[in-house]
Amino acid sequence: MAGYNLKEVMSRPERLASGHRMCAGCGATIGIRAVLRALHEGDRAVIGNATGCLEVSSFMYPYTAWYDSYIHNAFENAGATLSGVETAYRALKKKGKLPEEENFKFITFGGDGGTYDIGFQSLSGAMERGHDMVYVCYDNGAYMNTGIQRSSATPQFADTTTTPVGKESNGKIQTRKDLSAIIAEHHVPYVAQTTFTKDFKDIHIKSEKAIYTEGPAFLNMLAPCPRGWRYETADVMKICQLAIDTCYWPMFEVDHGSWRLTYEPKKKLPIEDFLREQGRFKHLFAPGNEHLIEAFQAEVDKRWDDIVYRCGR
Amino acid sequence: MSKKDRMSGNEAVAYAIRQVNPDVMPAFPITPSTEIPQMVSSYIANGEMDTEFIPVESEHSSMSATVGAEAAGARSMTATSSCGLAFMWEELLVAASNRLPLVLALVNRTLSGPININCDHSDSMGARDTGWIQIYAENNQEAYDNFIQAFPIAEDSRVHLPVMVCQDGFITSHAVENILLEEDADVKEFVGEYHPEEFLLNPGKPVAVGPYAISAYSMEAKYNQEQAMIRSKEVIREVAAKFKEKFGRGFELFEQYRTEDADYIMLIIGSAAGTAKTAVDELRDNGMKAGVLKLRVFRPFPAEEIAEALKNCKAVAIMDRCESYNGHGGPLASEVTAALYMNRAEVEAVSYVYGLAGRDFTVETACGIFKELSEAAEGKKFAQHRYVGLRTRKGQ
Numbered sequence: 001m002a003g004y005n006l007k008e009v010m011s012r013p014e015r016l017a018s019g020h021r022m023c024a025g026c027g028a029t030i031g032i033r034a035v036l037r038a039l040h041e042g043d044r045a046v047i048g049n050a051t052g053c054l055e056v057s058s059f060m061y062p063y064t065a066w067y068d069s070y071i072h073n074a075f076e077n078a079g080a081t082l083s084g085v086e087t088a089y090r091a092l093k094k095k096g097k098l099p100e101e102e103n104f105k106f107i108t109f110g111g112d113g114g115t116y117d118i119g120f121q122s123l124s125g126a127m128e129r130g131h132d133m134v135y136v137c138y139d140n141g142a143y144m145n146t147g148i149q150r151s152s153a154t155p156q157f158a159d160t161t162t163t164p165v166g167k168e169s170n171g172k173i174q175t176r177k178d179l180s181a182i183i184a185e186h187h188v189p190y191v192a193q194t195t196f197t198k199d200f201k202d203i204h205i206k207s208e209k210a211i212y213t214e215g216p217a218f219l220n221m222l223a224p225c226p227r228g229w230r231y232e233t234a235d236v237m238k239i240c241q242l243a244i245d246t247c248y249w250p251m252f253e254v255d256h257g258s259w260r261l262t263y264e265p266k267k268k269l270p271i272e273d274f275l276r277e278q279g280r281f282k283h284l285f286a287p288g289n290e291h292l293i294e295a296f297q298a299e300v301d302k303r304w305d306d307i308v309y310r311c312g313r
Numbered sequence: 314m315s316k317k318d319r320m321s322g323n324e325a326v327a328y329a330i331r332q333v334n335p336d337v338m339p340a341f342p343i344t345p346s347t348e349i350p351q352m353v354s355s356y357i358a359n360g361e362m363d364t365e366f367i368p369v370e371s372e373h374s375s376m377s378a379t380v381g382a383e384a385a386g387a388r389s390m391t392a393t394s395s396c397g398l399a400f401m402w403e404e405l406l407v408a409a410s411n412r413l414p415l416v417l418a419l420v421n422r423t424l425s426g427p428i429n430i431n432c433d434h435s436d437s438m439g440a441r442d443t444g445w446i447q448i449y450a451e452n453n454q455e456a457y458d459n460f461i462q463a464f465p466i467a468e469d470s471r472v473h474l475p476v477m478v479c480q481d482g483f484i485t486s487h488a489v490e491n492i493l494l495e496e497d498a499d500v501k502e503f504v505g506e507y508h509p510e511e512f513l514l515n516p517g518k519p520v521a522v523g524p525y526a527i528s529a530y531s532m533e534a535k536y537n538q539e540q541a542m543i544r545s546k547e548v549i550r551e552v553a554a555k556f557k558e559k560f561g562r563g564f565e566l567f568e569q570y571r572t573e574d575a576d577y578i579m580l581i582i583g584s585a586a587g588t589a590k591t592a593v594d595e596l597r598d599n600g601m602k603a604g605v606l607k608l609r610v611f612r613p614f615p616a617e618e619i620a621e622a623l624k625n626c627k628a629v630a631i632m633d634r635c636e637s638y639n640g641h642g643g644p645l646a647s648e649v650t651a652a653l654y655m656n657r658a659e660v661e662a663v664s665y666v667y668g669l670a671g672r673d674f675t676v677e678t679a680c681g682i683f684k685e686l687s688e689a690a691e692g693k694k695f696a697q698h699r700y701v702g703l704r705t706r707k708g709q
């Protein structure tokens with residue numbers, strides 16, 4: 001992928017039209033457009049989508065923002081639904097009911113609620129069965145569409161509407177589920193964690209690999225949400241950069257079982273730098289809560305060390 | 314040329330699936346329908362059909378994947394029973410509202426709890442308002458014949474609705490009976506090729522499926538769905554007429570057995586109709602004018618036709634193999650009494666619940682019900698929501 005050319009990639013035709021109803025400063029939309037830019041010219045796609053912000057904002061009858069064929073089924077079954085679509089493609093190709101030269105790719109998007117939680121079984125089944133598809137989780141760390149409830153992807157201490165900060169509460173008690181590792185343990189051909197940075201190179205390369213690797217692939221994409229995280233909408237790129245520079249969001253890939261770090265910050269920043277930008281962690285900076293930040297840092301360090309270990313094996 | 318064979322209901326449906334050779338079949342095992350995906354898998358393994366089988370991790374995913382495959386443009390189906398159907402619930406509604414003509418082979422089994430693997434109709438009856446056409450079979454032959462008719466009904470442009478083809482768990486699914494099987498080529502010709510109008514994999518003509526629709530549009534979608542259900546009645550009749558022309562076996566929305574001059578009619582669904590017919594023959598020999606109305610198509614509900622068929626009898630026993638837990642009768646009783654009222658047919662009607670969770674339904678029980686009907690018609694007062702075949706305190 002040495003030939004990555006930002007200008008060329010950015011000039012590709014959009015496959016998600018402007019005019020959709022997603023929020024200003026929404027990370028999901030930026031990331032999804034980046035994923036779709038990895039589709040090769042001439043290749044068709046069927047896009048799947050779990051119920052969530054993206055679905056209700058991009059396909060409100062009678063308008064659709066999708067240039068490709070698109071299917072939303074329900075909240076919990078994006079994996080199973082797209083596995084049916086992908087199987088239909090193979091069946092129709094086999095029976096000569098689709099022109100030989102037509103090439104379809106299958107990409108489904110789900111938020112962390114629809115992926116880590118309610119759609120977990122459906123995703124696991126689709127990955128295990130080996131469908132030639134890409135599941136992209138836009139992980140914004142809570143059920144944002146229903147109003148910022150905690151999910152198993154919500155970081156510890158986050159203030160959400162079901163883990164509200166109060167006199168007796170410091171926010172979410174539990175730490176995050178490590179879904180990327182869980183899917184990697186399905187031994188699928190390709191798993192990666194990514195987010196978008198200023199050159200969009202990492203997300204582009206990983207998306208292209210995910211789409212053009214035969215068999216199931218999983219992309220876990222950090223996608224900040226201005227409503228849930230409470231940051232200034234213009235700061236979305238900065239937040240992503242801080243997430244990877246603090247090692248809160250390790251950038252790695254697991255290509256046919258081989259773990260590889262794809263980004264190592266020259267200087268690992270303290271986690272406060274990531275937390276400080278977000279209203280959901282405001283309480284951590286109150287006097288007397290230093291130990292919470294220490295605990296957060298310890299968890300980040302532990303998980304980073306684990307990833308480094310796996311990638312160094 | 315039909316050929317004679319002996320098969321269970323599950324074998325008959327699997328045989329029909331092989332003949333139809335749908336493009337995609339996701340399925341998950343659950344008693345008593347498990348044999349269907351097993352047999353299909355064997356047919357595929359032996360090269361006797363080339364359907365893409367998806368061994369999904371749950372029934373929720375089997376219906377989700379069937380929805381995806383059908384929307385993509387593939388003729389798709391699945392099979393299940395009981396809790397499997399319950400687990401699909403949300404997807405049943407999605408399939409119907411997306412107007413996807415997929416087919417579900419349902420082998421009726423009771424719903425938990427207590428957990429029990431035997432037959433009653435609580436699974437499909439619970440799904441009666443999900444927007445699916447429902448067709449029930451009395452025996453393995455009907456299970457086979459109904460399954461073959463399901464695709465032309467579902468895929469008709471006037472319909473575009475999913476079809477649930479039901480048969481009684483174990484009673485017909487596992488019991489081996491004589492059956493007439495049709496030639497593969499004849500079945501394929503009858504079912505025809507599937508040509509969806511709009512589908513995800515239509516090159517150059519992308520389509521979006523499953524929108525969010527605000528209140529300004531949602532109600533029309535639901536209205537149109539109901540219109541399709543109304544239209545399906547005629548299509549079901551047309552397909553039955555074509556089936557009779559080709560294979561010689563005729564079907565209506567319901568079968569009337571010795572009802573033309575009947576004073577007392579038992580209205581019943583599924584395998585127990587056979588038992589009821591035997592009871593009617595015995596009672597007729599003893600001078601009672603008894604008859605059976607066997608309902609084949611429950612959705613769309615043939616309300617006017619049922620009222621017309623019942624209007625001249627003295628009393629009807631409405632037989633529910635399912636409880637509604639509403640305090641006054643099963644789902645069939647609610648629908649039939651409403652049909653009688655709406656069509657101004659004043660007939661004495663008694664709601665009976667029978668055969669739950671595989672409880673036997675015997676000729677003797679059926680005869681007892683006809684006796685009660687005659688007493689009711691003569692003015693004897695008793696509860697109109699009754700159970701038959703319950704254990705007594707003596708432990709019988």
